[in-house]
Every structure is written in C-alpha cells, then in structure tokens.
Amino acid sequence: MSLVSLQGVGKTYRGRTGAWEAVRDFSLDLDDGEFFCLLGTSGCGKTTVLNMVAGFEQPSAGRILLGGAPVDRPGADRGVVFQGHDSLYEWLTALDNIGFGLRLRGMGRRERRAKAEHYLHMVGLTGQGAKHPSELSGGMKQRIQIARALANDPRILLMDEPFGALDAMTRAVLQGELSRIWAETRKTVLFITHDIEEAVALATRVGVMKRGPGGTLKAVVPVDLPFPRERTSDAFMAAFRSVHALIHDEIHGAH
C-alpha cells in the first residue's frame, strides 16, 4: 500500500471574482521512503496540491488517503516546511522552536531538549540553539524549520519551495544537506519546486505538472542516480534534459 494516495483530485476555488479550477483529475501514489519532487511553472497548482495533502485545503473532487485513511484536516503526521521563515516563533529560541511541537504533545523538558539538540545537530547548527530567529540568516532559519518538522517525527515531510528565497550558493548547500538528512532518515518527502536542477538533484521521482487552469500531472520521471548526486556527470545532465523536455512546452505555451 502506498503511504499517500491522491485519487482523481480536483480543486476549484470560489471567490468574489468567480470560480477558478486550479487542479483537475490529479492522481499520484507516493511510496514510503521516496523523495518526490513536484515540478511545474508558476500558477500550475503545485501549492494547491501540497495544501490539500497537508489538510489546509479540501479537494473539490476525488480523495486523498494517508496510510489508507482520508485526509480531512492538518495533523502532526505531516510536517510542513514553507518558503518563508515567518512560520518560526520570534519569541522562542531556535531550540525552543524545534521543540515546540514536542511541548504541545506533553513531552518533558529534558527529553524535549535532548531531542531538539539532536535535530539541531542534524541540520548543522550545533551550538546555535540559544539564538532567536531574528539573529539567524535565511538559510539557518530554513534549517530550523526542517529540524522542527523532523522533530515531530511525521510520516511525510511536505516542503513548499523551502529554498526558493535563498541565494544560489546557500540553496545548493541546503539541497546537499537535505539530501544527506533524507538518506539518514528515509523520511518520505513531497517537495515542490520550479527549479529543474533542484528536482533532479534531490528526487527519486520527479512529477511534471501541466499548466492550469486545471493543472494536472503530465508525467512522472524516475531519477535513478546514486546519492550524493554529481551535477556535472553525464547521467545527471541526461536526467536534467529529459525533465527539461517535458517542462519546456509548459514554459513556452504548447499543449
């Protein structure tokens, strides 16, 4: 059985300006332990798909199952990492941000601290736990978000362009770190991006979305390359080209 199953999922937003069909007939099964990148041009419906898996939005059609049970609300079994850093609590230290969900679940202080330290170390920020978010760089804040999500031990990590706001060099470093963490934890990841290289560097499979209205899955490409990935290798370039060929039409308008 797959961990997450999206079955004929559709989403139509209804507002003051009328109805907008963002996603249509989207079907996908995610296996336990895979790193799935959902790639698509701006506005094709990527965030809408992620928000429905997170339980922030309800599908207008079809259904989403997590471990066989329908998703109808957010839950601790899904850890979400956003692009912006404003989801961190300014008044808490980095360590207390990481341990926040554990506190909500009633975990004692000592155990919570040990766990938070463990994930702080995993994201490469040992010794920086006493700082507040305003004292951290953008890349460090994203590391804290990832540590916080992992500390709650979710069944799946949902990442919505987590490195989108970072400079190219920091982004490449964090991609490498995330890849290492994924190899260590084998946590299932659904990762959203519009960056082809990022998708090919991280994913075990890349799903390419078709432009909206009615954005849907156009193709799924397995990326069968060993980790850590060597971006200048012929095999990496070949994978990049095959994904690029699929997204090219979406960027340039052919259907």
Ligand SMILES: Nc1ncnc2c1ncn2[C@@H]1O[C@H](COP(=O)(O)OP(=O)(O)OP(=O)(O)O)[C@@H](O)[C@H]1O
């Ligand atoms: N709450 C909403 N109400 C109405 N329309 C919405 C809402 N959220 C998203 N949309 C529309 O749905 C479509 C898909 O949006 P979505 O944010 O899912 O795309 P995306 O692929 O994540 O884009 P980007 O890469 O630019 O973040 C867009 O046309 C957007 O305008």
